[in-house]
Amino acid sequence: MSRYRIDTTDLPFAREFLASPIGYHSPGLQRVLNLMRGAPSAGGSAEPFKYVLVIEERYSRWRLGRLPLRRGAPVELVADVVYTDLIEAERDLFRRRWKDLTGTDPAA
Amino acid sequence: MLPIVAYTDKLTVAPGETLAVMASSFGARQYRADLRRIIQGDTNPQGPGYKDHLIPLDLGGPRPAVAKGFHPGSCVIVPGQGMLADLRAFTLAVVMRPTLLDGRERTLIALPGFARIGIDATDRVFAETGGTRLTTNGAATVGTWRMVSLSCSPDGHLTLAVSVETDAGGRDLDPETVCADMAPLPCHASEILIAATRGDDGRPTGFFDGKIDRPALFATVVPHDLLRRLLADFTRLSRFAGLRAAWDFSLRMTTQAICDISPWRLDGHLRNAPARAMTGWLWQGQELDWKKRPDLYSAIHFHATDMHDAGWEVDFTLTLPHDLKSGVYAVRLVPDEDETAAYYCVFALRPPRGRTTGNTVAFLFPTCSYLAYANHRLGMDVPGTEIGMGRAVELDRHHMFLQANPGIGFSVYEVHDDGSGVFHTSRLRPIVDLQPKVKSFLGGHGSNIWQFNADTHILGWLDAIGQDCDVITDEDLHAEGMRLLQRYNVVITGTHPEYHTRAMIEALQGFTDRGGRLMYLGGNGFYWVVSFSDDTPGLMECRRSEAGIRPWEPGHGQFFHAFTGEYGGLWRRNGRPPNHLCGVGMSSQGFDISEPYVVSPAAADPRVSFIFEGVGQGARIGDFGLSGGGAAGLEVDRADPSQGTPAHALVLGSSTRHTDIYLMTPEDLLDPTPEWSGTQADIIRADLTFFETHGGGAVFSTGSIAWAGAMAWNGYDNEIAAITANVLRRFDNPAPFRVPQGTTD
Numbered sequence: 009m010s011r012y013r014i015d016t017t018d019l020p021f022a023r024e025f026l027a028s029p030i031g032y033h034s035p036g037l038q039r040v041l042n043l044m045r046g047a048p049s050a051g052g053s054a055e056p057f058k059y060v061l062v063i064e065e066r067y068s069r070w071r072l073g074r075l076p077l078r079r080g081a082p083v084e085l086v087a088d089v090v091y092t093d094l095i096e097a098e099r100d101l102f103r104r105r106w107k108d109l110t111g112t113d114p115a116a
Numbered sequence: 117m118l119p120i121v122a123y124t125d126k127l128t129v130a131p132g133e134t135l136a137v138m139a140s141s142f143g144a145r146q147y148r149a150d151l152r153r154i155i156q157g158d159t160n161p162q163g164p165g166y167k168d169h170l171i172p173l174d175l176g177g178p179r180p181a182v183a184k185g186f187h188p189g190s191c192v193i194v195p196g197q198g199m200l201a202d203l204r205a206f207t208l209a210v211v212m213r214p215t216l217l218d219g220r221e222r223t224l225i226a227l228p229g230f231a232r233i234g235i236d237a238t239d240r241v242f243a244e245t246g247g248t249r250l251t252t253n254g255a256a257t258v259g260t261w262r263m264v265s266l267s268c269s270p271d272g273h274l275t276l277a278v279s280v281e282t283d284a285g286g287r288d289l290d291p292e293t294v295c296a297d298m299a300p301l302p303c304h305a306s307e308i309l310i311a312a313t314r315g316d317d318g319r320p321t322g323f324f325d326g327k328i329d330r331p332a333l334f335a336t337v338v339p340h341d342l343l344r345r346l347l348a349d350f351t352r353l354s355r356f357a358g359l360r361a362a363w364d365f366s367l368r369m370t371t372q373a374i375c376d377i378s379p380w381r382l383d384g385h386l387r388n389a390p391a392r393a394m395t396g397w398l399w400q401g402q403e404l405d406w407k408k409r410p411d412l413y414s415a416i417h418f419h420a421t422d423m424h425d426a427g428w429e430v431d432f433t434l435t436l437p438h439d440l441k442s443g444v445y446a447v448r449l450v451p452d453e454d455e456t457a458a459y460y461c462v463f464a465l466r467p468p469r470g471r472t473t474g475n476t477v478a479f480l481f482p483t484c485s486y487l488a489y490a491n492h493r494l495g496m497d498v499p500g501t502e503i504g505m506g507r508a509v510e511l512d513r514h515h516m517f518l519q520a521n522p523g524i525g526f527s528v529y530e531v532h533d534d535g536s537g538v539f540h541t542s543r544l545r546p547i548v549d550l551q552p553k554v555k556s557f558l559g560g561h562g563s564n565i566w567q568f569n570a571d572t573h574i575l576g577w578l579d580a581i582g583q584d585c586d587v588i589t590d591e592d593l594h595a596e597g598m599r600l601l602q603r604y605n606v607v608i609t610g611t612h613p614e615y616h617t618r619a620m621i622e623a624l625q626g627f628t629d630r631g632g633r634l635m636y637l638g639g640n641g642f643y644w645v646v647s648f649s650d651d652t653p654g655l656m657e658c659r660r661s662e663a664g665i666r667p668w669e670p671g672h673g674q675f676f677h678a679f680t681g682e683y684g685g686l687w688r689r690n691g692r693p694p695n696h697l698c699g700v701g702m703s704s705q706g707f708d709i710s711e712p713y714v715v716s717p718a719a720a721d722p723r724v725s726f727i728f729e730g731v732g733q734g735a736r737i738g739d740f741g742l743s744g745g746g747a748a749g750l751e752v753d754r755a756d757p758s759q760g761t762p763a764h765a766l767v768l769g770s771s772t773r774h775t776d777i778y779l780m781t782p783e784d785l786l787d788p789t790p791e792w793s794g795t796q797a798d799i800i801r802a803d804l805t806f807f808e809t810h811g812g813g814a815v816f817s818t819g820s821i822a823w824a825g826a827m828a829w830n831g832y833d834n835e836i837a838a839i840t841a842n843v844l845r846r847f848d849n850p851a852p853f854r855v856p857q858g859t860t861d
Contacts, residue, residue, distance in 0.1 A: 031775065035776070058502070060508065063512050067161055073511060079496075079522050
């Protein structure tokens with residue numbers, strides 16, 4: 009469990025991520041990502057889950073899914089969230105996690 | 117998800133031999149089958165395109181798809197052999213150490229229909245016989261050894277006794293006892309089960325997660341304190357007149373056989389391959405190698421999640437035509453005429469056993485590594501996987517199937533539900549990630565494919581350049597060694613040949629020592645020790661001892677494999693560092709993006725001029741690819757003389773930076789300090805390496821899983837593919853290589 013907590017001083021890292029989601033990141037952004045990606049989310053669900061991309065068509069179409077931490081538990085598809093671009097999916101996951109962790113929108 | 121899944125009885129078969137196909141419906145009503153040669157499995161639109169060939173072999177018409185399901189859970193099954201019917205008085209006993217108590221009733225030992233000892237949903241030990249059930253007040257606890265016995269006198273007086281086995285052996289036993297009286301009943305049980313009982317459907321059920329040591333059955337009442345002395349000394353116990361059976365799990369530990377040390381010889385066998393050679397009740401660290409004190413390794417660790425053989429009935433068989441050329445094939449099952457839901461049972465058609473094909477190039481189909489990763493759940497079970505990926509987790513259809521069907525059994529990357537490592541993986545069950553087209557977690561930004569599907573970048577390239585080759589598997593290499601390799605000038609590896617038996621490593625070393633040429637087109641190869649059981653084909657063992665990037669450790673005192681007695685862990689710690697065989701060894705991993713190699717001055721050495729022939733030699737090579745966008749990445753190896761890289765080896769190029777997701781391996785990170793990451797540490801790199809051997813052979817190593825993804829870039833028309841083709845052309849020329857003068861290693 010990460011002891012790091014995201015606050016408003018991390019907003020520059022949010023902008024950095026949204027500009028370039030995959031590849032080289034500053035140490036500050038990496039720390040934010042380590043927290044987001046390593047920890048389960050709790051937002052809007054009864055049990056802890058991780059956001060995942062459920063493939064509908066390989067390389068072209070993904071659904072947003074909630075993967076419960078419990079082995080064997082069903083993956084819940086989030087209604088009406090479809091991606092046709094992996095980079096856009098990364099950005100959307102980041103925004104959702106940011107909001108789950110801080111209660112605010114990183115782009116606001 | 118997957119409406120039909122299946123497996124074949126072998127992953128390697130020779131022309132003229134027969135393959136059996138076992139399928140199960142997970143929604144399909146019927147299916148038809150055909151045979152395909154798999155050429156290139158990556159469906160990334162940026163890639164060279166999916167390619168297979170239909171083989172005109174009639175596999176019959178539509179067949180009904182029958183639901184067969186998965187039945188995990190390990191136990192011992194002992195046929196009664198008529199020796200249970202005369203039990204009037206009896207004592208049943210086990211020493212047990214639970215590793216998971218989660219509100220499910222579990223069985224420790226049972227004579228189904230007659231008597232049973234177990235742990236109930238509230239963690240209390242219970243015993244039942246003749247409709248009477250006794251339950252202790254004290255609860256069993258995870259991690260504590262307890263001796264449990266149920267005795268019944270001839271007049272029906274029952275005693276359930278449970279004592280805690282503390283480390284202070286001199287302390288008197290203070291068992292909790294629960295008693296009752298009942299009318300004696302005849303025993304109609306026909307078998308004994310340990311760690312499970314028999315369910316209403318006839319299958320074992322009520323599995324126990326934990327260790328059991330020295331289970332025994334007596335045809336008399338044995339007081340609990342006497343029982344402790346008897347079970348602690350199996351040598352004397354065998355002469356105790358009241359003994360009916362006592363199972364010494366330390367005998368025949370390399371097999372699935374269970375031995376009774378009583379004169380009655382009520383021997384049994386294991387179901388679903390639990391872990392043997394495990395520290396027992398009396399182990400206190402006296403010895404770390406079970407071969408030296410097997411008596412201390414008299415426990416078996418059972419799991420409700422163990423899976424060895426799905427045991428499905430055969431749907432059909434096919435005999436591979438004699439004139440079919442060696443390659444990678446799949447029996448394709450199309451459910452309900454839905455081609456998009458087709459399931460591929462992939463296997464290798466190896467060359468004939470008794471004669472050569474004339475091919476001088478062999479692709480080593482890394483079935484040990486496929487087995488190690490079989491049905492792996494890294495992106496699903498381990499939240500931190502996404503950190504190492506540097507990208508979101510994608511779940512393909514087979515991942516959704518795995519999530520819905522954990523009973524299919526695990527890879528050696530998982531832990532059981534009790535948190536202990538999975539030591540065994542089996543090919544006698546569907547392996548849903550051993551298919552073309554499937555995406556993975558670790559394949560990098562781009563194609564994001566792994567193991568078999570990533571290896572088809574190499575198979576596709578061989579096809580594209582018109583190179584005939586034989587496909588041989590790890591299992592073939594393990595069984596036949598140099599007798600098989602001597603047919604070839606060149607052996608080409610897959611992208612991630614990580615797991616090897618000693619026989620395989622020694623055969624490959626013998627091959628290069630004797631003039632063979634090895635093209636190691638991957639990363640993190642030749643890393644972990646694995647072993648096969650001669651007794652149990654299809655099952656593979658891996659114990660991740662001491663070092664290496666690993667999801668679990670085997671537990672104190674349990675570092676030696678049960679199948680062979682070998683010390684588990686890294687080949688680097690077992691006298692066979694990968695650097696010695698192929699010049700490079702595992703350095704780091706990261707699954708986001710890959711990098712080019714920066715060409716080094718050594719690339720201008722006349723010894724390697726053949727490698728760069730016709731290739732415009734810029735400062736960097738491989739700044740492209742389907743696996744992370746570069747030729748060097750995902751898992752990368754470096755040359756290191758301290759680990760056995762020959763002194764005359766040439767490092768032709770190296771990646772010179774990676775993202776900070778790439779960190780040092782535990783075996784190199786002796787003193788953790790913050791600079792051991794991809795943007796800072798020079799030794800986090802892939803080294804493109806070449807060297808000659810004294811026997812006239814040579815080795816070319818890419819030290820990178822991503823290399824093949826770069827080969828497949830631009831329809832195989834690029835400098836990485838050209839370099840690889842140059843190497844193959846020269847390596848296939850029998851003219852011997854010469855080690856530079858003055859070289860002593």
